[in-house]
Amino acid sequence: MIFHPAIIALCVASLFICLMIAYSAYYGIKIVKGWDIKSGSEQQLVLERRTYLISAILTYVFGFYLISLFLYVFTVDRLHIVFTGAMCAAGVLKVNSYGYPTLLLKIMIFIFAGLWLIVNYADNRAYDYPIIKTKYLLLLILTPLVITEMILQAGYFLQMHPNIITSCCGSLFSEGKSSLTSELASLPVVPMEVAFYLSMLLTVYLGISFHRKGEKGYLFSVTVAIAFLISLVSIISFISVYYYELPTHHCPFCILQKEYGYIGYFLYVALLGGAVSGMGVGVLMPFRNIESLTGIIPSTQRKLALIAVVFFLIFTALVTYRIVFSNLVLVS
Amino acid sequence: MITLANVRKIFNQARPNEYTAVDGVSLQLEEHDVTVFKGPSGSGKTTLLSLVGCMARPTSGRIHLLGREITSLPERFLTEIRRKTFGFIFQQFHLIKGISVLDNVMLPAYPCGERLSVLKERALHLLDLFNVSQKAHTRVEWLSGGEAQRVAIARALINGPSIIIADEPTAHLDSMHSHELVEILRGLKNDRKTILIASHDPIIYDSDIVDKVVHLRDGKVDEGDTGPRTRGHLQLLKGR
Incomplete structure (x- = not known):
């Protein structure tokens, strides 16, 4: 293990998060099994009081989780100077078999945690806890993921030895190989650009439409x-290429470095922010007709749709600006 | 209507100093009535009022206010109910020293965001109603006991509550001021306010304005010493 301050911070924070989530899940099970708002029993009233504490704990824990994904990527990227062969986070994640699974799980939890916070926000605004059981069921699904992620992350950092020779991103994300990353890098540029802009156009159109009329939330x-x-996929296929101005370099991590003005962080924040806000609209759809939420959810969904549209527009603007002003011409 | 169903309040639960202040109280209190909770010190009167007034949560049991269950409500809703529905008159008055009578009266209305001129006018009207308008700009520490009580009542009414909760309102008043208070309460009753009073002062519970006396002892309703109308309600609840 390498004793880097950020690694220690990530490991300690993960352990702390796991303890908090395990504590919350314990009460989550009690709530899922025993919640009965009509009952005036002592147990029910204890659960009602306890839910404030659990909700507050999870808001902070998941809030930290949203940051920890970027701290993880930043830390891994900083460590590339330690490993022979590594040029950015791509190589460092490859030093053992835990790096990429940890990253994927962190992205997954980022999205789930964001959605949980949205559901929690809506539930806390109603007077009768209408979606409390659903909320804690989601937590019970999330808990094993968070614990697995902590174990994987610990395994990744513990088995990180400086004498390991790893691959560079140029090799991992190069065309003409049989790996998934190579296949993504080999995707044809024009169809990918068309797919990217069409998907953005449709997202923005539906988002604005939902913001105005409140219809087609699921769509x-x-x-x-x-x-x-x-x-x-587009980041690997063509967006990164425009940033590097090098047609063979498809790395999605080098854009996180200083040489590229840390633009990768802006791109990923916009993308993840848009995804969580937009998917949050759909997650809230089944609850919008609950009596105590009819005045809360539609307005929350409209705000979320607007936030998602703004994030996706920022992402598209950053990408388009680079395509237009890059010295590299992929499509003439 | 306020309904209490098997309400219990235990302090320091599961500790050596555990204390049951309210023990399984079921009651039905009518709107626009004056109800007095009577009983010796430590009988649970103040605790019961604080539970009804959303200032504390019961250990078990439910309280319904105008058909709405209030014990399970999240804190932000309770704050709203406390602010809009209840007016509190405390035993020790709890006026804030160092500021004027007028500021004290206006204080509970500040979070509502009303225009200051409108609020000031209403506060002065209330002070005038209780004959303390001439003290509006006086600091509260310079008031007599009777004046302080009237200011406390004006403050309780500033947000136009439908229910007035008074905890031992005559504890620091002499007989003359206590009778004066009864007359103020009569006026409030005529304004169709629901009034809940905790008191063991005969000037209060023997007064003709009182519709119901609930006798409490050791945290329980003492049916044997409770007025006939209340007994009827208890039987009605038990029969359900």
Whole structure:
């Protein structure tokens, strides 16, 4: 293990998060099993009081989780100077078999945690805890993921030895190989650009439409999820290439470095922010007709749709600006 | 209507100094009535009022206010109910020293965001109603006991509550001022306010304005010493 301050911070924070989530999940099970708002029993009143504490704990814990994804990527990127062969986070994540699974799980939890916070926000605004059981069921699904992520992250950092020779991103994200990353890098540029702009156009159109009329929430949410995936693929396929002005370099991590003005962080924040806000609209759809939420959810969804549209527009603007002003011409 | 169903309040639960202040109280209190909770010191009167007034949560049991269950409500809703529905008159008055009578009266209305001129006018009207308008700009520490009580009542009414909760309102008043207070309460009753009073002062519970006397002892309703109308309600609840 390398004793880097950020690694220690990430490990300690993960352990702390796991303890807090395990504590919350314990009460989550009690709530899922025993919640009965009509009962005036002592147990019910204890659960009602306890839910404020759990809600507050989870808001902070998941709030930190949203930041920890970027801290993880930043830390891994900083460590590239330690490993022979590594040029950015891509190589450092490859030093053992835990790096990429940890990253993928962190992205997944980022989205789930964001959605949980949205559901929690809506539930806390109603007077009768209308979606409390759903909220804690979601937490019980999230808990094993968070614990697995902590174990994977610990495994990744513990088995990180400086004498390991790793691959550079040029090798991992190069065309003409049989790996998934190579296949993504080899995707044809023009169809990918068309797919990217169409998905963004549709997302923005449906988002504005939902903001105005409050209709087709599910369709908007699904479109956001598809646009998110297309954007991730697009970053490897053609967006990164425009930033590096090098047609063979498809790394999605080098854009996080100082040489590129840390633009990667802006791109990923916009993308993830848009995805969580947009998918949040769909997650709230089943609850919008609950009596105590009829005055809360539609307005929350409209705000979320607007936030998602703004994030996706920022992402598209950053990408388009680079395509227009890059010295590299991929499509003439 | 206020309904209490098997309400219990235990302090320091599961500790050596555990204390049951209210023990399984079920009651039905009518709107626009004056109800007095009577009983010796430590019988649970103040605790019961604080539970009804949303200032504390019961350990078990439910309280319904005008058909709405209030014990399970999240804190932000309770704050709203406390602010709009209840006016509190405390035993020790709890006026804030160092500021004027007028400021004290206006204080509970500040979070509502009303225009200051409108609020000031209403506060002065209330002070005038209780004959303390001439003291509007006086600091509260210079008031007599009777004046302080009247200012406390004016403050309780500033947000136009439908229910007045008074905890031992005559504890620091002499007989003359206590009778004066009864007359003020009569006026409030005529304004169709629901009034809940905790008191063991006969000037209060023997007064003709009182519709119901609930006798409490050791945190329980003492049916044997409770007025006939209340007994009827208890039987009605038990029969359900």
